[in-house]
Amino acid sequence: MESAASLDFVREAVAEDLRAAGPGARVVTRFPPEPNGYLHIGHAKAICLDFGVARELGGVCHLRLDDTNPVKETQAYVDQIMRDIRWLGFEWGDKLFHASDYFEQLYTWAQQLIRAGLAYVDELDADQMRDYRGTLTEPGRESPWRNRPAEESLDLFARMRAGEFPDGSRTLRAKIDMASGNINMRDPVMYRIRKATHQRTGDTWCIYPMYDWAHGQSDSIEGVTHSLCTLEYEDHRPLYDWYLQSLGIYRPRQIEFARLNLNYTVMSKRKLLALVEGRHVAEWDDPRMPTLAGLRRRGYTPESIRDFCARVGVAKKANVIDVAVLEHAVREDLNRRAQRALAVLRPLKVVIENYPEGQVEHLTAVNNPEDPSAGTRALPFSRELFIEREDFMEEPPKKFFRLSPGNEVRLRYAYILKCERVVKNEAGEVVELRCTVDLESLSGATAQRRVKGTVHWVSAAHARDAELRLYDRLFASESPESHDDWIADLNPASLEVLQGCKVEASLAAAEAGAGFQFERQGYFCADPDSTPEAPVFNRTVTLKDAWARMQARA
Ligand code: ATP
Ligand code: MG
Numbered sequence: 001m002e003s004a005a006s007l008d009f010v011r012e013a014v015a016e017d018l019r020a021a022g023p024g025a026r027v028v029t030r031f032p033p034e035p036n037g038y039l040h041i042g043h044a045k046a047i048c049l050d051f052g053v054a055r056e057l058g059g060v061c062h063l064r065l066d067d068t069n070p071v072k073e074t075q076a077y078v079d080q081i082m083r084d085i086r087w088l089g090f091e092w093g094d095k096l097f098h099a100s101d102y103f104e105q106l107y108t109w110a111q112q113l114i115r116a117g118l119a120y121v122d123e124l125d126a127d128q129m130r131d132y133r134g135t136l137t138e139p140g141r142e143s144p145w146r147n148r149p150a151e152e153s154l155d156l157f158a159r160m161r162a163g164e165f166p167d168g169s170r171t172l173r174a175k176i177d178m179a180s181g182n183i184n185m186r187d188p189v190m191y192r193i194r195k196a197t198h199q200r201t202g203d204t205w206c207i208y209p210m211y212d213w214a215h216g217q218s219d220s221i222e223g224v225t226h227s228l229c230t231l232e233y234e235d236h237r238p239l240y241d242w243y244l245q246s247l248g249i250y251r252p253r254q255i256e257f258a259r260l261n262l263n264y265t266v267m268s269k270r271k272l273l274a275l276v277e278g279r280h281v282a283e284w285d286d287p288r289m290p291t292l293a294g295l296r297r298r299g300y301t302p303e304s305i306r307d308f309c310a311r312v313g314v315a316k317k318a319n320v321i322d323v324a325v326l327e328h329a330v331r332e333d334l335n336r337r338a339q340r341a342l343a344v345l346r347p348l349k350v351v352i353e354n355y356p357e358g359q360v361e362h363l364t365a366v367n368n369p370e371d372p373s374a375g376t377r378a379l380p381f382s383r384e385l386f387i388e389r390e391d392f393m394e395e396p397p398k399k400f401f402r403l404s405p406g407n408e409v410r411l412r413y414a415y416i417l418k419c420e421r422v423v424k425n426e427a428g429e430v431v432e433l434r435c436t437v438d439l440e441s442l443s444g445a446t447a448q449r450r451v452k453g454t455v456h457w458v459s460a461a462h463a464r465d466a467e468l469r470l471y472d473r474l475f476a477s478e479s480p481e482s483h484d485d486w487i488a489d490l491n492p493a494s495l496e497v498l499q500g501c502k503v504e505a506s507l508a509a510a511e512a513g514a515g516f517q518f519e520r521q522g523y524f525c526a527d528p529d530s531t532p533e534a535p536v537f538n539r540t541v542t543l544k545d546a547w548a549r550m551q552a553r554a
Helices: 009-021 041-056 075-088 099-115 126-133 150-161 211-221 231-247 269-277 292-298 302-312 323-337 505-509 546-553
Strands: 028-031 060-065 096-098 119-122 171-174 189-193 207-209 226-230 253-257 260-262 319-321 339-341 347-352 361-366 376-381 384-388 408-411 416-424 430-438 457-459 464-471 495-503 515-518 522-526 536-541
Touching: 009 041, 009 226, 009 253, 028 041, 028 226, 041 060, 041 075, 041 226, 041 260, 041 292, 041 302, 060 075, 060 099, 075 292, 075 302, 096 099, 099 119, 099 150, 099 171, 099 189, 099 207, 099 211, 099 231, 119 150, 150 171, 150 189, 171 231, 207 211, 211 231, 226 231, 231 253, 292 536, 302 323, 319 323, 323 515, 323 522, 323 536, 323 546, 347 495, 376 457, 464 505, 495 505, 515 536
Parallel strands: 028 060, 060 096, 226 253, 260 319, 339 515, 347 430, 464 536
Antiparallel strands: 119 171, 171 189, 189 207, 347 384, 361 376, 384 457, 408 416, 416 430, 464 495, 515 522, 522 536
């Protein structure tokens, strides 16, 4: 566990409350997603905090689906949310709740507020209501229905529930203060009519509580001690407090922290949904998406995401985190754990003229230099190989230390190779290299001989064809969310698909999600689309660690 000195302000506050509450006190937190989309890396920060605080202090964390809007929510989203939280490494046990479990209780409480003169049925439509609300600088105006008798509101509210009125024709509003400086307090809507089928309550209800009316009471019902949420809820806290005080029920402590923002991406669920619906990405789990499902498919590990969240920390002040920090976290994790492999992205054939036809040698390759327990594997070597097209230049510039006519390179784990001749097609393109190897350079007299470059390769007869998907940032600019036309900021080069890549044969059987370092090319993982006959790999990240370099320079 962390030392007390390194606790963030949330952990400090919760620990302090726990001490003050004395022996036997128990922390209860909750993670409350709306099931209207997939969870993203920002949610991971909240999950790590909510579940982390509870775990560290011997408490519990509830998973509560805040399912108050049937029009946008689905059971499929609920299922995916649960999968993603478990994948990230957190568990709620039997503490699974739904705001919809409390619909009847919330209805009863709404009646209580009406009776107390603290809520009323309004008949303004949405446009009128906006007009009456006022602005940040001007107070709002009171609805003409505001002071109708409680009995009348009670009756109308019951008839709203019974389905007598069309959608949008009436609302139940709290009677607070139309002149409040906090717009959330200007008679907020508590219920609207929505004749929609809810994924859990079916058609039992045609009026649905607003998020703000459901949220605080749900926390209260569950005995949540610390309701941790992002800064935008700071302005809602007075409203939550007003509801809880007016009802005379238990009030949890709400603490707000800054949400996670990442550059080169959008993070609002509304925008992520627009990317999916507009077919700008393949799906919610497209490896370019900042969703947990997308990151997983891209090859991110739960450990790397938890580590990233810990590095980013929890603070009160909003900031934007460089996506390079996230990439750094996954590189560090995969560097420790990923098996190395050789893969040629853009193959160029090499024929070794002094190596016997039909001969195959099994050379020894290290599986992970960071982890000796990972052992070694046998790499087949033969007369015909593939090397990377960009590792050869016919007319190299001065500092090109790879292969060129008359020049030598070390083949990784193998011999020193010399290019003797270039074979071209009719178009004048290089299609094959005729080479020789120094047969003594592996374990013979010249084994220690050093040449400037080392390149990776695969044996042509043994390699398997694979599709490799290379990803770049989804957006071209650092803060796409600041553009009105943020779709126009999509990076057209965010996905490059390479066919006919050549990989070590053993990779064809890789399980979806299994991560590898393709030497010199980056970390890759097998995609769920992958089959032994047609392997597909996603590049998680390249090996160039922009963040580590920045840190070293700083
Ligand atoms: P949207 O991003 O579309 O506004 P949301 O934040 O309303 O979605 P919820 O499902 O309500 O999404 O979020 C569940 C919890 O996750 C909330 O408590 C919210 O504060 C937290 N959360 C959402 N986005 C972030 C973020 N970027 N950083 C940290 N926490 C977040
Ligand atoms: Mg929300």
